[in-house]
Ligand code: FES
C-alpha cells in the first residue's frame with residue numbers, strides 16, 4: 001500500500017494563462033547583453049539547444065573567471081526561501097572553494113537554464129544535486145587540466161580552498177590562475193557525467209553549516225534592488241484600470257477623459273486600459289479620470305457566505321484519479337463500511353486565503369529592437385517569458401525575463417500579470433515603464449489558495465482498528481490527499497469545481513486543507529475508538545520516518561504527562577503528515593474560554609525531518625516561518641466577497657499573523673544524514689491547523705471543522 | 714499644483730518641486746532614487762515604508778510630502794556610517810534575521826528608534842513596539858533574536 005507516492009511533485013501546481021493577448025507585429029531579435037554576454041555564449045546558448053530536463057554541460061552551470069570567482073547559473077529564483085545561499089553552498093562544497101568565491105547568476109532567461117520554476121520544494125532534491133554534480137565534475141576536470149599542464153599524474157593533485165596543490169607539497173595553482181592560462185570554458189563544455197561521486201554528509205565543510213543568507217548586508221543597508229526597486233533612465237510609472245468587480249466587463253469609457261500631457265501615455269488595447277506617467281501619482285490620477293467615465297456590466301456572482309454550497313453544487317467532471325473524476329480505490333470500500341462496527345463522517349471546510357507576500361506584483365519593462373526585457377518578481381521566469389511572448393505574439397527569444405531577489409512568493413507569484421501589463425505600457429510609451437500593484441489590487445486581482453470542502457468517512461472494527469477510509473476533496477486540490485494510515489479499504493477522490501475566485505498555488509498547495517481534514521478526523525476516530533490520539537495514530541502507522549517525527553514531537557512536548565494532567569480550559573492536540581518527501585508532526589497547547597468563545601494558542605512544538613540538513617539556520621527559519629504563516633490560515637485569514645467585490649481587500653479586514661500572535665515555539669529539527677535532502681519550505685505548514693483544532697476539542701469538547709477556527713458560543 | 718519642499722535627507726539638504734499630496738514614500742522611491750523604504754500596503758498597516766523623521770518613525774506611505782517641509786529624514790540608506798553598520802544592522806546580519814528581507818529596512822528603523830529612546834526595553838516593550846510591523850515570511854523569532862542581540866551589544870557598549 002503506497003499512500004504517499006510523489007513521482008511528479010509539481011503535478012498539483014496550478015497555472016493560469018495570461019489575461020491579455022495584444023495585437024503586435026513581429027520583428028527580429030537583436031539582443032544586447034553587455035557584461036553577461038560571455039556567460040551567455042558559454043552557457044545559455046549551449047543550454048538553449050537542449051531539451052528541458054536533458055543532460056546539461058558543465059559550462060551551462062558554471063563559469064570560472066580569471067579572478068577565481070565561480071559563477072553558478074540557475075533558473076531558480078530567490079524569494080526568501082534560501083535557494084541562492086543553498087545552491088552556492090552546494091557548488092562551494094563540491095568545488096572545494098570558500099563560499100565567498102561563488103557568485104550566483106539566478107533567473108535571467110537570456111543566460112540561465114530553465115530549471116523548471118521555483119516551486120514544489122524542488123530546489124533541494126533536484127537542483128542542488130545538479131549543481132553539485134556539475135561542480136564535482138568541474139573540480140575533476142580542473143585537476144586533470146592542471147595535471148596535464150604540469151605533466152604529472154592526476155592522483156598526486158588535490159583541491160584545497162580553490163587552489164590545486166601537489167600533495168607532495170610542491171606546486172600550487174589557483175582556479176583563477178588556471179583560468180588565465182587555459183580556456184576553461186572549453187574544458188567545461190562537456191556533459192556532466194551521471195556517475196560522478198558527491199561528497200558525503202560526513203565530509204561536508206560548507207553544506208550542513210548554519211549559513212546566513214548571501215546578500216544580507218545589501219538588504220540591511222537598503223541597497224539591494226528588489227524588482228520594485230529597479231530603475232532605468234527616462235522611465236515612467238504605470239497604472240492599470242481595474243474593473244469594479246472580478247467579473248465585470250467594460251461597456252463604455254471616454255479615453256479622452258485623462259488630462260493629456262507630454263509625458264502621459266494612455267493605452268487601450270482590447271480589455272487592457274492603462275496609463276504611464278513620470279510618477280505613480282500622475283499615472284493613478286489619469287486612471288481615476290478614465291475610471292470615472294467607465295460603464296460596466298456586472299453579472300451576478302456568488303458571495304463568500306454561500307461559498308461551500310456553491311462549490312458542492314458546481315463540480316466539474318475533470319480528469320482521472322486525484323486530478324478529479326474517478327476515485328482511486330483499494331480494497332472493498334462499500335463492504336468495509338457495511339462490516340464496520342462504527343462508521344463516522346464529517347465535513348471540513350477551508351476558505352480562500354491569499355499569500356500576501358510583502359512585495360506586491362511588480363515589473364519594469366523596456367523595449368528595444370522589437371524585443372522586450374522585463375525585470376519582475378515571479379517564481380516561473382521561463383513561464384513568464386512564455387506569457388509575455390504569447391501576449392505580444394513574439395518568439396520566446398525576443399523576451400528576456402530577469403528576476404532579482406524578490407519580496408516573498410509562497411506560491412503566489414507563478415504568474416506574470418505585472419510583466420505583461422508593464423510591457424504593454426512600455427511599448428506604447430516607447431520608454432521603460434515600472435508598474436507595482438497596490439495591496440488592494442493584490443487582494444482583488446491576484447489569485448487565492450483554493451477554498452474547498454473535504455468529506456471524510458471512516459469505518460472502525462470492534463477493536464478500534466481503522467478498516468475503511470473514504471475521502472473526497474471538492475476544489476481544494478489533490479496535494480496531500482493520500483492517507484498515510486493503514487486501512488485496507490480506501491477511496492480517495494479530488495473533485496474540481498467552478499471556482500468563484502481566481503485560484504492558484506500556495507505554500508504546500510492543498511496539503512494544508514487535506515491534512516487539516518484528515519488529522520482532525522483522526523482525532524474524532526481516536527475518540528470513537530476510546531484511544532489516545534498519539535497511540536491511535538501510531539497503531540496505524542508503518543512509515544518509520546513519520547513515526548519518528550511524531551514520537552520526537554510528542555517527547556519534546558511532554559505529550560504523555562500533559563495528557564495525564566488536565567488543566568481547566570487548557571487543551572493539547574497533535575497532528576502529523578508527510579508531503580514532498582518530508583515529514584512533520586506538531587503538538588499544540590491552547591487556552592480557551594468557551595463561554596466567551598475566545599482562545600489563545602500557547603505553544604507549538606514541531607518536529608520536522610527532510611533528510612540530511614544542508615543549512616540548519618535557514619531550515620529553522622523556514623520551519624518557524626511555516627508554523628507562523630500556518631497560524632494565519634488556522635486562526636484569522638479568510639477572504640470575503642460579495643457581488644464580485646472582495647470585501648476583505650485590505651490588511652485591515654484581512655489579518656495576517658503579527659509578532660504577538662507567535663506562541664512559544666519548540667522546534668525539533670531531525671537530521672537524517674543517511675537520507676537524501678529534500679525541500680523544507682512548504683511541508684512544515686501542514687500540521688499547524690489540525691494540531692490546534694485537536695487541542696481546542698480537548699479544551700472545549702467542540703469539533704471545529706472550518707478554518708479559520710472559531711469557537712461556537 | 715506642484716510646490717517646492719525643502720528638507721534634509723540622510724544628512725543632505727534637498728529641495729524638490731512636486732504635488733503636495735504625493736506620499737513621502739513615492740517621492741523617496743521615484744524622485745530621489747532612495748528605494749530602501751518599501752511599499753507593502755499603502756495603508757499604514759505593515760511599516761515596510763518606515764523612515765525616521767526628526768528621529769521618530771514615520772510611515773512614509775501615508776504621509777504626504779507637504780508634511781515634511783523643513784524636517785530631517787533618515788532612511789535606511791543613511792543609517793550606516795560609511796562602511797560601519799549600525800548595531801541593529803549588525804545584529805540582523807549576525808542572526809541572519811531575514812528571509813526575503815523586504816520588511817527588514819522597516820524593522821531595522823523601528824528598532825533603532827525604540828533603542829534610542831529605550832536602550833534596555835523589556836520583552837513586553839519590544840512586543841508592544843514591534844507588533845504592528847509585518848513580516849510575511851513570518852521571521853518574527855529571528856527578528857526578536859536580533860533585537861535581543863542589539864540590546865546586549867548596547868549594554869556592552871556602555
Ligand atoms: S507601506 Fe506603509 S505601512 Fe505598509
Ligand code: FES
Nearest residue numbers: 814816848849850
Ligand atoms: S523577511 Fe520577508 S517579509 Fe520579512
